[in-house]
Amino acid sequence: MSLKINFQSASGATQVVDVAGGLTLMEAAVRGGIEEIAAECGGGISCATCHVYIPESWRELTGVPSTMEDELLEIVPHRQPGSRLSCQIKLTDRMDGLVVGLPVV
Amino acid sequence: MQDVMEATGSARPAHVKPDQFVDFDIYAPPGEGKSFYEGWQLLHAQGVPDVVWTPRNEGHWIVTRNDLIDEVFADHTRFSSRVILLPKSAGEQHNLIPTTLDPPEHRPYRSLLNSSFSPRAVGGIEAQIRDVAAGLVEAVRLDGQCNFTTAYAEILPIKVFMTMFGLPLEDSQQLKTWSDATTRADGTISMADALARIAAYLQPFLDARKGKDGDDMLSRIVNGKIGDRALSDVEALQLALQVLIAGLDTVVNFLGFTFLFLAQNPAHRQRLVEDPDLIPTAIEELVRRFPIVTIGREVVTDMEYHGAQLKKGEMIVTATVLGGLDPTVNPDPMKVDFDRVGARHVSFGTGPHKCPGAHLARTEISISIEEWLKRIPVFELAAGADVRVMGGIAATVNAVPLVWDPATTRAV
Ligand code: HEM
Numbered sequence A: 001m002s003l004k005i006n007f008q009s010a011s012g013a014t015q016v017v018d019v020a021g022g023l024t025l026m027e028a029a030v031r032g033g034i035e036e037i038a039a040e041c042g043g044g045i046s047c048a049t050c051h052v053y054i055p056e057s058w059r060e061l062t063g064v065p066s067t068m069e070d071e072l073l074e075i076v077p078h079r080q081p082g083s084r085l086s087c088q089i090k091l092t093d094r095m096d097g098l099v100v101g102l103p104v105v
Numbered sequence B: 001m002q003d004v005m006e007a008t009g010s011a012r013p014a015h016v017k018p019d020q021f022v023d024f025d026i027y028a029p030p031g032e033g034k035s036f037y038e039g040w041q042l043l044h045a046q047g048v049p050d051v052v053w054t055p056r057n058e059g060h061w062i063v064t065r066n067d068l069i070d071e072v073f074a075d076h077t078r079f080s081s082r083v084i085l086l087p088k089s090a091g092e093q094h095n096l097i098p099t100t101l102d103p104p105e106h107r108p109y110r111s112l113l114n115s116s117f118s119p120r121a122v123g124g125i126e127a128q129i130r131d132v133a134a135g136l137v138e139a140v141r142l143d144g145q146c147n148f149t150t151a152y153a154e155i156l157p158i159k160v161f162m163t164m165f166g167l168p169l170e171d172s173q174q175l176k177t178w179s180d181a182t183t184r185a186d187g188t189i190s191m192a193d194a195l196a197r198i199a200a201y202l203q204p205f206l207d208a209r210k211g212k213d214g215d216d217m218l219s220r221i222v223n224g225k226i227g228d229r230a231l232s233d234v235e236a237l238q239l240a241l242q243v244l245i246a247g248l249d250t251v252v253n254f255l256g257f258t259f260l261f262l263a264q265n266p267a268h269r270q271r272l273v274e275d276p277d278l279i280p281t282a283i284e285e286l287v288r289r290f291p292i293v294t295i296g297r298e299v300v301t302d303m304e305y306h307g308a309q310l311k312k313g314e315m316i317v318t319a320t321v322l323g324g325l326d327p328t329v330n331p332d333p334m335k336v337d338f339d340r341v342g343a344r345h346v347s348f349g350t351g352p353h354k355c356p357g358a359h360l361a362r363t364e365i366s367i368s369i370e371e372w373l374k375r376i377p378v379f380e381l382a383a384g385a386d387v388r389v390m391g392g393i394a395a396t397v398n399a400v401p402l403v404w405d406p407a408t409t410r411a412v
Helices: A027-029 A056-062 A067-073 B036-044 B066-074 B106-116 B118-139 B148-153 B154-167 B168-185 B190-209 B217-222 B234-266 B265-273 B275-291 B358-375
Strands: A002-010 A012-019 A052-053 A083-085 A098-102 B051-054 B060-063 B146-147 B294-299 B303-304 B309-312 B317-321 B401-403
Touching: A002 A027, A012 A027, A027 B294, A052 A098, A067 B066, A098 B036, B060 B066, B066 B118, B066 B275, B066 B358, B106 B118, B106 B217, B106 B234, B118 B148, B118 B154, B118 B358, B146 B148, B146 B217, B148 B154, B148 B234, B154 B168, B154 B217, B154 B358, B168 B190, B168 B234, B190 B217, B190 B234, B234 B275, B265 B275, B265 B358
Parallel strands: A002 A098, B060 B317
Antiparallel strands: A002 A012, A052 A083, B051 B060, B146 B401, B294 B317, B303 B309
């Protein structure tokens, strides 16, 4: 058993990454070699290079940004209502099938 | 529960409730080195509150649940990194950056480190890490035995540091000796002396790289800016030193726990031999099961926190071992299960200080397992081995003596 995370590029292509758990969404993306996620700071909420879009239907599970995350989201290009730093989303078993939009980089 | 709830003779501070009062030495959990993780688990027993106070190490709080540890790590507004080491009087002396800074001061220093730790940067030195790893395994393969700690675990991480910093590999052992002396005095050289020697060693490299556009980590640090001012030499040294100290004992001992486990659990090991693609998943489970780091935060202001009356200036311990082993988030937490789904842990910390070296560490471990199992797929712990796990800022395994039949090994 594993969690399947669907990363959708701006071009429309989807890459499915299979992970077990204990990871943040950013770490799952790095594991899956998702190019759009540079993840420079390794999850220390200090860089904003792991920006993703969470579709509305998943937002209840993924939660809302903290104040620090929110400040960093101010500096990402093309912030949208579903914008999140993927390092701040901890994967749980209820997130199997999660759909994640990737930014243009 | 007897162990931790016994009275110690030390007085219970008036603001600590009787059921919050435990006798627990974070640096020497019950079990005399023979059952380190089980010793910590006593704090997860029925009836122990989520926040407890121990009089040991000058007296401090401990948060016992994964989600609270996560919160204490991450919320600098209530829990400051000004002091992170226990006992507090010793922690006050430790002022390395970026670890002892809170946001917003923390960020520009952290940013100077980030690009060197990014998955892209780590990818760039992967081949070099693999060469070192392969060389170390090959060196012992036909011997049929080794102390994994000294033959492998203590050598790889310092060589990785030298590679990242663009320092001569032949100086590895020297720098490692000094670095070890900064975290544990062995009597030969004092902590202050060790720090001075590391500084003296690094200074000429700092000078030579200043103003040049080298893309090794040391160059990026010395040429770094904090806002619009240049980083000072003292700051550059402190940052370099923090990376050195943070990246050695952690990886040395995590490698130790990993190979100790693989030596004693042939079925798990065999799965990785047959299916190397499972290694990253297995590492995640091992990171959850064998957390290493025990540090803390300083309480910023008087507050009520999950039933405890915290006072400004008190220390609150974030023991990462209590995260991944918390049975309320991970059922049957002592069991290593590579098929576990949705596990939680805080082994690399959380929040602004979350370990920037996590991806590098995972890469080092993954390469180590791959290169070892390719050559030595069958091995076990030497008969009569006296393996002890000691508490500390980083938990340590004293020795991992391994044996195998050279006939079952493979040249690669
Ligand atoms: C299995 C290996 C490792 C573990 C378990 C680990 C664990 C941790 C933890 C728990 C923290 C958070 C400290 C805090 O919140 O106060 C941390 C921070 C840090 N780690 Fe690691 N670490 C590991 C490997 C590494 C490596 C390989 C490096 C670098 C070569 C490294 C460099 C750092 C640095 C520089 C910090 C401070 C970050 C900051 O204050 O912003 N770590 N590590």
